[in-house]
Amino acid sequence: MTSGVRRILFVHYTTPAILGGVEQVMAAHAAALHAAGKDVAVLAGRGAAVPRGVRVIRVAEADSRHPAVERDLAALASGIVPPEHDKLVARLLTRVRPHVERADRVVVHNVMTMPLNLALTSVLATLAREHPGRFIAWTHDISYFDERYAALRREGPPWDLVTRAIPGVRYVTVSEERAEQLAQLTGLAHRDIEVVTNGIDVAEVLGLAPTGHRLAQRLRLFDADPLLLLPVRLTRRKRIEAAIDATAVLRRRGHTAMLVVTGTVGPHNAANKEYLAELVARAEKVEGVHLLASLGVRIKYGTVVDLYALADVLVFPSESEGFGIPMLEAGLHRMPIVCSDIPALRETGGDDPLYVPPDASGEVIADAIERALDTPVMRMRARARAHAWPRVLRERVLPVILGRAA
Secondary structure (H helix, E strand, O other), rough: OOOOOOEEEOHHHHHHOOOOOHHHHHHHHHHHHOOOOOOOOOOOOEOOOOOOOOOOEHHHHHOOHHHHHHHHHHHOOOOOOHHHHHHHHHHHHHHHHHHHHOOEEEEEEOOOOOOOOOOHHHHHHHHHHOOOOOOOEEEOOOHHHOOHHHHHHHOOOOOHOOOOOOOOEEEEEEOOOHHHHHHHHOOOOOOOOOOOOOEEHHHHOOOHEEEEEEHHHHHHHHHOOOOOOOOOEHHHHHHHHHHHHHHHHHOOOOOEEEEOOOEEEOOOOOHHHHHHEEEEEEEOOOOOEOOOOOOOOOHHHHHHHHHHOOEEOOOOOOOOOOOHHHHHHHOOOOOEEEEEHHHHHHHHOOOOOEEEOOOHHHHHHHHHHHHOOOOHHHHHHHHHHHHHHHHHHHHHHHHHHHHHOO
């Protein structure tokens, strides 16, 4: 990334305080850049300051619903460029130019491909030509392929501004389909259009409490594929080493597997401290294994519930159990279960878990985990978590915004 990019200006009709897909994506981008130490502002016509720390520059006539803009759009839809259009462009240019000139990067969401405020599009096109390489057109929607905007498909300015590539602007789309459409419409080479998918707030969707969310962020659990959960106390009969070995096997097979073992050392046998030391030594050789007891993390049951919501597979390789409470908890969370084939767990789980021998190796357990994951529901779950905002922002959004100029 270029260290010289310090000031980021987002431009849209409304700020992230307004409920909408584009606004929420912009909010995630802005928050991540602010957290990275950048000076972030949103220039828009309507909406409050969201997220915290991001400045709002309110230019009333940047709004798609401003009365002057709506009158302009109605005239343009009838094929007329009204006399007031140039005056609207001039007013917007006067107000927008100083903020663009102070910015190192200007990220425009949708305005360059949608005709909702063609005066604003005209202004941004002018400023982009003046500052080549400064502008990124972040493209969610393209009006040309939407019949609702058929009346605005006309030749010549200002209508054609949203159907051609503006010189000096770098184009980003949120999907391959949009990239293909943009290339078809503008003549840009597909290789010159970057695709950066949107993300989701996994913690919010799953209803994680703040403590669970913080733990997931600390351990980077949103990056796991799969995330394995073993919610047991640390005693030898639980065979935690087998779960660690299975994690190692999965990682060797190309999975970004992680394992979280939630329990503390069993309190009734002094030898359990020795067992913890053995597990720590084993875990140090396997990336992605988190023994919370060795990290000094003591969690309440509510955080264990959050881990159930986040995890993909319950791994339960005990050699003996009196009952299988974690299996019932996993069942309520619709989690697949890989567990030892012992009488108590058979009684609890019936025919539904994937059973492995009570002395199963890491290879055998890993085989069972892969079978558990090979269903449409679990594959879609993995795809969803691959779009967790922390990962999308770190791997794609920030490098694009802070990276090379066009």
